[in-house]
Amino acid sequence: MSDSREILTLAVEIGDVLLRSGGEIYRVEDTILLILNAFGIDDYDVYVLSNGIFASANEDKEDACSIIRHVPLGDVHLGKIAAINQLSREICAHECDVNEAWKRLDACKALPFQKPLVQKICCGVGCACFCSIFGGRTLDAFFALLLGFFLQSLRLGQQKRGASNFFIDIIGSAFLTASSLVLLNIGLPVLQDKIVIGSIVPLLPGIALTTSIRDLFNGDYLSGAIHLLDALLTAMCIAIGVGTVMILYRNLPGGVLLP
């Protein structure tokens, strides 16, 4: 049987990837517990927060070990969650020993994000469709497509510079509002509000909201509160971005009057 320290490291590492890619708390906890169980460790304690993992195994034996892991909120990657789910299922079925599991875990970690161009195009197409289902016309959807494309470029650029998410949200929603106002002002027959509503969708805290509800529902109040706060702050940042541009616009002389 392998060393308990190695098994614990493996389990926590797997939990780390899961948590980083946006898994719920109970899923992370369950996965770690199941893996420890599958490798024959039955004296353990695991506590998972939305940005940290604390775990210990075999506390009162000779090979006692514990791990504390800080996991910053990362980018959502649902593919990694699905892959890890499969991996933990195989570990639990004892189809996979420790070395094999490490290899599989490295493969899961190496799953790439989409290429920037693909991300931009998809963001644009998504924005266009949202604009159109929320009541925009074809012309509005077309501009939402362009704005979505540039929005994703802006976000990727800022992320590379290491800007905080809140800053990106404010800048992003301000950019959207400003460009839609420009479109309105050069006299195009566009529904300015529909364009903004459609292209604002990628900034919305849908994931944070869903995760926080599920965490709260599962009794992980602290983690749920962290995500809920994240969702509320994001919504507020969007409102600030939109609002600032509106105020500036209102004080500009000679603008087209808003409806």
Added chain:
Amino acid sequence: MILQFLLAMIATSSFAVLFCVPKDQFLFSSLTGALGWISYLIFCRLGCGVVTASLLATFFLTIISRFFAALCKNPVTLYLVTGIFTLVPGAGIYYASYYFIMDNMASFAEKGTETFKIAGAITIGIIFGFSIPQKLFSCRFPAKPENKN
């Protein structure tokens, strides 16, 4: 209605790409989003208010995503997270801040409360959806022997 369905499907699947959903699950996650949106429209047309429609649509969406999750043996997050984007009240946030800036306090209060109500309705919808025992979903699709836990 069909156009709306298709558009919602494309919208959800392009977001699924952004969140790196595995390629073989695109169809299911986009279906989830589209069904959620269509059910929202139907409930709206049946005369439910926006808030009630959000609640019912989220409930329905959660059930569908759990169904797909059981069917494909994948985490439910895959479908729920991408599908929920059609229901999150982005328009509410926009209009609320717009009316606030325009000093139209009556409309601001109205839109603001409505946004909060929708967010609450989504919460309750998800909670209701998850209160249904897992057995109902998994018993229909007995675990394949090679995937047994």
